[in-house]
Amino acid sequence: MPKVTIPNLPVSAFFGVAKPTGPTSMAIINDVKLLVTASKLFMDADKLEKSKGKKTKWRGKGDIKIGQGGTLDPLADGVLVVGVGKATKKLSQFLECVKEYRTTCLLGCETDTYDSEGKRVRLSPWRHVTREKVESALAKFRGEIEQTPPIFSALKMDGKPLYEYARKGIPLPRPIEARKVTIHSLELIEWKDTHDFKWPAETFSEEAKKAMETALQGAGEKPMLVDFPEEPTDDKAPTAFVLQMRVSSGTYVRSIVHDLAHELGSAGHVVTLCRTRQGRFALEASEEGDRECVPWEVFEKAGADAGAVDEDGWHAWEREVLAKLEVVE
Template sequence: MPKTTVPNLPVSAFFGVIKPSGPTSMSIINDVKLLVARSKIFVDVDTLEKSKGKKVRKHGKNDVKIGQGGTLDPLADGVLVVGVGKATKKLNQFLECTKEYRTTVLLGCETDSYDSDGSRVRLAPWRHVTREQVETALEKFRGEIQQVPPIFSALKMDGRPLYEYARQGIPLPRPIAARATTVHSLEVIEWKDKHDFRWPAQIFSAENKQAMEKALQGAGENPVLEDAAEEPSEGEAPTAFVLQMRVSSGTYVRSIAHDLAHELGSAGHVVTLCRSRQGKFALEQTEDGDIECVPWEVFEKAGADVGDPDEDGWYAWEREVLARLEVVE
């Protein structure tokens, strides 16, 4: 059990949670809230006494404020920064900070969402791609780059989310504006000769393709969404590799995978995505000042059975959090 000096309580603070792949970020926050709202770390003792017997609501007003410093999609796992109390007003700093990611890219198939949760849009050759070609192509994606957000995103154009144009076949009134972003580092850290990743089973329908083509044609683009490759042979796995990157805020990791695949004369999408760092919160302490995150299993176990407090009056999950707090005055 981690040991730490207990600050003057209650506190407002940040701490990191290691989000698993699957649940939404908001569901993680709501579950953590059930514990935080009954902890003397964050709520004064008198308030806790008055609230005994009352149910903590996941949604709506409670005695404690809680929020997160940057959503991770259900597919993604890794660092999710949580702010409690006054810290919720300072969560914006985590939207603007440098982040690190590890992502697995699977070649040969492009999806509407640029990841494995989406539907196949088109197939393209992949067998010709080598590690050396990938490492050479990465040079174009380092430094200050211009990145076009995916059309299947919630970004709005003239008040309408981009994905509505794509789904409904509404011509875009103009091209999607490129955004400046900085890729501080970008490397291949693993070439997967053997793996179990496969292309999504769900396939973009002809109607879906026509709608997407019509939307993009409105912006002067003429996309080709026809398949240019066949399914892998029995027992064959499409090429996959893992990228590690450190990027500025606003960077679309999925777009890097998508655009890189195009640069390689292929198509590709993300099958795993892990945020390994957000500001000073990290999965592992690799730099001075790093704060490690609390594994999700700690909260999951406490949510099912909080257990008994120790001799100092702390529950096991509270000890884990106290060892990894950044107090906000």
């Protein structure tokens, strides 16, 4: 790895992690913290010496601060901005910045969470949907639009997450408020006639349907929970397609896919979701000032075995981070 300029140590900084699909964002942060709190890059040398042999805690006197600039669901992969030390106080800038996503929509089935992690709620015809129809429908979703967050989301109403109302059958005190978001760009980049994606096997139970209906009816809303079965045949799987978008903060990608499928006279849900950019951090640098992310495998390997240090006293993972971090004074 090429030499990098070493800042005054220890540093407060931002760096991007290329999160894999599967683990939660908090799990990623916890694993990175174990490395950060044992590194001279981020910790004072005297404190490191005193902490040798002690178990690292998430919080504690003298413990270093670490956080992330915008959670990704377990299903999602891509850019996760990490802040260490003083940088944690400035992470809010990444909540408000422009983000880019790449997502795959699978037609014919709607789920309670609008993605493949949820349960099957509704089936709908999909064979009539063509690439041309999708490209035409996308125009309605570009620019400034109003978007209603899904009821199975962590957005809070009167201090309670929306998903809690839906799961427990608690009537919503009022309709879910639509929010204005800006879709700077939205393009269909791949059409998949053949693929390995499948609709979720688990269906929404009658009890769960009633709970959701009760929650929505409390706000005068009616869910679409009627099945129009059109099972895939052996020789043709439900169509899937990939969208690429650049959006403002507060945009729900799952809702775009859900609403687009309705616009097409079908149903659909997200089966893959990748955040390719968050502000100036990106999976692939393409603009001036971009900073690429550190592959998750680098931290995973170091967590299992940090390995030997180089001639300058750095572990391989520290070298990777040094090459990509942004120091915060």
